[in-house]
Amino acid sequence: MDWYEAVFELIDLRSFSNLWYWIALAVFWSSASHYVLGVPFDLVLRAKRKGGQAEADLRDMVRVAINRLLIIGEVSGLLIFGFGCFVITGLFLLGFMYGVEFAQALFLILFPMGLLGLMSIRAASSIESNVETMDQLHARLLKHRFWTQVLGIISIFITAIWGMYQNMVVGSL
Structure with a gap:
């Protein structure tokens, strides 16, 4: 057995069985939940x-x-939206139609983050047009954080289920 085989056997570089992927997923959602519209929740x-x-x-x-x-x-919302849809669609096709596990892993992080971006723009527009008092501002920020956490929980759950399924399927081959 040569050195490369030993290293790659010890460190599994597939996405869903890699500890770094799960750490990155946790950091993404922890940061998204802590920074409500870019403002620290504390x-x-x-x-x-x-x-x-x-x-x-x-x-x-x-x-x-x-x-x-x-x-x-x-200024550039339509361009960002179009490019984001292109990337997410490409990742979806590569991941779920062609079976590229890395594309699946990226899709399962980026798609919910794209939804969060849309939610954030909607919340920002709502705050700008409807919020007049500090109590209304607190309520709107708390509501946005709650729905961010709900989206994060659903996203992490779906990613964990899919990751376990992938590990069982690839592990049994």
């Missing part, structure tokens, strides 16, 4: 509890983040 909680300067900081950070999201959406 700032939202601190502003709700203490008010004052924390509330002013929250209002400023939300204003900057929302303006940034909406400007990106207006």
Whole structure:
């Protein structure tokens, strides 16, 4: 047995059986849940509890983040959406029609993140047009974080089920 075989036998480089894939998936969803529309969630909680300067900081950070999201959406949103659909469709076809496991793994991360991007733009638009008080802002940010976590739970569950299935199928060959 040569050295390369020993290393590749010890470290499985398939996507769903690789520990680094699952760490990356956890980091993606943990970050998405912590940064609500680009604003750290601890700032939202601190502003709700203490008010004052924390509330002013929250209002400023939300204003900057929302303006940034909406400007990106207006200026290049259609181009980003089209390119994202192209990439996600390509990954879907490569992964599930041609059986490329790496494409499946990327699709199972990027597709829900694309949905989260659309949810974020919708939430930013809603905050800009409908939110007038800090209580409404807190409620809208909490609602967005809740739905982000729901999407994350569903995404991780589907990815785990598919990953276990792939490991059982590939492991039995």
